[in-house]
Amino acid sequence: MIGENPNISDCERASNSYIMSIVAIAIGLPIPIINLVATFIFFLAQRKASYFVRWHSMQALLSQLSLLILNSRAWYWTYDIMFRGEEAVSNEYIAYLIAVVLINLTEFFATLYAASKVRQGIDVRFWFFSDLTDTFVKK
Amino acid sequence: MNKILFRGLILVLSIFAVYQGLKEVPWTKWFGIDEKYIEIEQEVGDALWHLIESSETISTDTQNIKVVDSIVNQIVIRNKLQNIRFFPHVIDNLQVNAFALPGGHLVVHTALIEKVETQEQLAGVIAHELSHITERHISKKLLKEFGVAILTGATGGGEGARKVLTFISSRAYDRTLESEADMQAIEFLYNAQINPLGLAQFMEIMSESDLPNELDWISTHPSSEERAQNIKNRVDELPIKVYKDLNI
Numbered sequence A: 001m002i003g004e005n006p007n008i009s010d011c012e013r014a015s016n017s018y019i020m021s022i023v024a025i026a027i028g029l030p031i032p033i034i035n036l037v038a039t040f041i042f043f044l045a046q047r048k049a050s051y052f053v054r055w056h057s058m059q060a061l062l063s064q065l066s067l068l069i070l071n072s073r074a075w076y077w078t079y080d081i082m083f084r085g086e087e088a089v090s091n092e093y094i095a096y097l098i099a100v101v102l103i104n105l106t107e108f109f110a111t112l113y114a115a116s117k118v119r120q121g122i123d124v125r126f127w128f129f130s131d132l133t134d135t136f137v138k139k
Numbered sequence B: 001m002n003k004i005l006f007r008g009l010i011l012v013l014s015i016f017a018v019y020q021g022l023k024e025v026p027w028t029k030w031f032g033i034d035e036k037y038i039e040i041e042q043e044v045g046d047a048l049w050h051l052i053e054s055s056e057t058i059s060t061d062t063q064n065i066k067v068v069d070s071i072v073n074q075i076v077i078r079n080k081l082q083n084i085r086f087f088p089h090v091i092d093n094l095q096v097n098a099f100a101l102p103g104g105h106l107v108v109h110t111a112l113i114e115k116v117e118t119q120e121q122l123a124g125v126i127a128h129e130l131s132h133i134t135e136r137h138i139s140k141k142l143l144k145e146f147g148v149a150i151l152t153g154a155t156g157g158g159e160g161a162r163k164v165l166t167f168i169s170s171r172a173y174d175r176t177l178e179s180e181a182d183m184q185a186i187e188f189l190y191n192a193q194i195n196p197l198g199l200a201q202f203m204e205i206m207s208e209s210d211l212p213n214e215l216d217w218i219s220t221h222p223s224s225e226e227r228a229q230n231i232k233n234r235v236d237e238l239p240i241k242v243y244k245d246l247n248i
């Protein structure tokens, strides 16, 4: 718990930012920028909301941001191989793709879990991202 | 703040560790990607060779063919390269040139065979070109210049294939690939008990002559004397060996 007692509608709103993320991850793997745009729009919409809601939409946003970087690299690499012929399909490339898919999946289930818990008013803190969120979101 | 940095670092490191671990798995082998690439290279190489075959005169000089075949065989056997298929071809052409195509095709012009002073020099050139094949330089070069699209398109023959062919037969590889091939050639020759200094000698001959249309991979290269010197230095480092007298 963060301290404040969130009311029911707040829980739903906070949870929705994770739902937004889940949708974003599903679409965002093929089109990385979707991750960020979707969560960022939601984050903007929640700016005036309570601390609980703001905190959770920020945590969702930050964890999306890291996916954006990893997914973009995967796309850039694919582009290099397909169209520029800079390199062949290598072990490194396949390993990177698998790692990125695994990370996206992990993020997907973590976000799913967060959405359901936060909806019940229970706080979920992601490793590292929650600490980062603390420094960005002030009461 | 320190806690955040620490946790962030752990996160990055664990992602990196997962990636490093995944990299150890031979994915390209499992997915048959290596074979697929070799298959494509073979198709492209065969198509390019057919193009040469239809536009050039294949040499009928049995002695020349015998010399080239014999040198290739000696290098292949003594270096245990039997799992790679090589197709040496001799064509009647006045241009002093030799080049490798993808898929193991090695093309030697008769003018080059006449230009060399010893069979060791010819063996040096052949070993150098074989190195481009074994190190898969041609494919790397093609991929870089034309991308996957043109490479697969080239199998259809026509304009694309001709462009690729001109590119392969006339342009030098970059400096690192050339010296990589030189060093590999020395090893091939040394193992085959052929004096590797032949390659250095031939480069010196080529750098001294100002004939036009000379062997492009040597003459267009700004530092063929330097390459000759590097070859000599490398040979000096090798344990002394009695080379056989090539007399094919």
Ligand SMILES: [Zn+2]
Residues within 6 Å of the ligand: B128, B129, B132, B173, B178, B181, B217
């Ligand atoms: Zn070369």
